[in-house]
Amino acid sequence: MLNSPLTSVLFVLLFVLSPIYGAFEYMQLVLQWPTAFCHTTPCKRIPNNFTIHGLWPDNVSTTLNYCAAKENFKNIEDDTKKDDLYKRWPDLTTAETYCKQHQNFWRHEYNKHGKCCSESYNREQYFDLAMALKDKFDLLSSLRNHGIIPGRGMKYTVQKINSTIKKITQGYPNLSCTKGIMELVEIGICFDSMVKNVINCPHPKTCKPTGSNEIKFP
Ligand SMILES: *[C@@H]1O[C@H](CO)[C@@H](O)[C@H](O)[C@H]1NC(C)=O
Numbered sequence: 001m002l003n004s005p006l007t008s009v010l011f012v013l014l015f016v017l018s019p020i021y022g023a024f025e026y027m028q029l030v031l032q033w034p035t036a037f038c039h040t041t042p043c044k045r046i047p048n049n050f051t052i053h054g055l056w057p058d059n060v061s062t063t064l065n066y067c068a069a070k071e072n073f074k075n076i077e078d079d080t081k082k083d084d085l086y087k088r089w090p091d092l093t094t095a096e097t098y099c100k101q102h103q104n105f106w107r108h109e110y111n112k113h114g115k116c117c118s119e120s121y122n123r124e125q126y127f128d129l130a131m132a133l134k135d136k137f138d139l140l141s142s143l144r145n146h147g148i149i150p151g152r153g154m155k156y157t158v159q160k161i162n163s164t165i166k167k168i169t170q171g172y173p174n175l176s177c178t179k180g181i182m183e184l185v186e187i188g189i190c191f192d193s194m195v196k197n198v199i200n201c202p203h204p205k206t207c208k209p210t211g212s213n214e215i216k217f218p
């Protein structure tokens with residue numbers, strides 16, 4: 001029955017005709033360094049570790065934002081899940097209870113980015129994936145082991161930070177600095193479409209300090 005030619009033809013037609021929502025070519029985990037972020041934005045607290053800004057599925061030639069998807073964001077109810085998520089993906093601009101209750105940051109990131117990988121990850125899986133990817137690397141300790149240590153007023157060249165992250169993750173990152181003061185504020189780590197291996201970030205942003213070519217890691 002299932003192998004009848006008609007069924008096959010119908011199946012193929014259905015597949016070809018249905019628009020593929022939530023398909024992407026690579027996945028970027030965007031981490032932020034709270035100390036630098038909080039130098040430009042008022043924060044309620046400043047954790048001494050990288051935190052998640054977002055998990056962004058994208059195509060190499062187009063940015064994917066606000067994709068059509070089956071599921072909209074729904075507040076996460078499970079307390080353990082909320083705690084796990086808050087630990088890694090806090091909204092630094094609001095208090096913990098407010099962040100967990102209203103979940104504005106998580107809603108914004110899911111609706112803008114999470115829906116663009118809905119083909120492979122439902123809402124719950126998207127947040128689980130973000131946490132798992134964050135935990136794959138202890139970037140803070142690894143950078144420290146390579147002599148890149150925050151909070152000492154030291155400056156590092158963009159090349160040194162770029163090549164050190166490549167050593168740690170196996171892929172060149174996407175780097176952002178705060179405007180003017182040139183502090184390292186975000187590190188994007190890119191994964192292939194299976195979200196298995198780290199790849200070099202396609203057309204990465206970089207920090208362009210004037211003069212010395214050095215940036216701060218506050
Ligand atoms: C993104 O890439 C995937 C895989 O190549 C493709 O199926 C999808 O249509 C692309 N989305 C957009 C908006 O170009």
Ligand SMILES: *[C@@H]1O[C@H](CO)[C@@H](O)[C@H](O)[C@H]1NC(C)=O
Nearest residue numbers: 049050134135137138139140
């Ligand atoms: C920082 O985050 C990483 C990855 O989530 C984790 O392995 C590490 O234990 C954290 N370090 C501290 C000091 O909390």
Ligand SMILES: *[C@@H]1O[C@H](CO)[C@@H](O)[C@H](O)[C@H]1NC(C)=O
Nearest residue numbers: 174176186188202203204205
């Ligand atoms: C690199 O990261 C910044 C945020 O830190 C983001 O605005 C930019 O779109 C990213 N670039 C790419 C190509 O993903």
Ligand SMILES: *[C@@H]1O[C@H](CO)[C@@H](O)[C@H](O)[C@H]1NC(C)=O
Nearest residue numbers: 162172173174175204205206
């Ligand atoms: C990191 O180095 C690679 C190889 O030289 C280069 O292609 C890439 O643009 C650099 N990335 C940043 C963020 O400076």
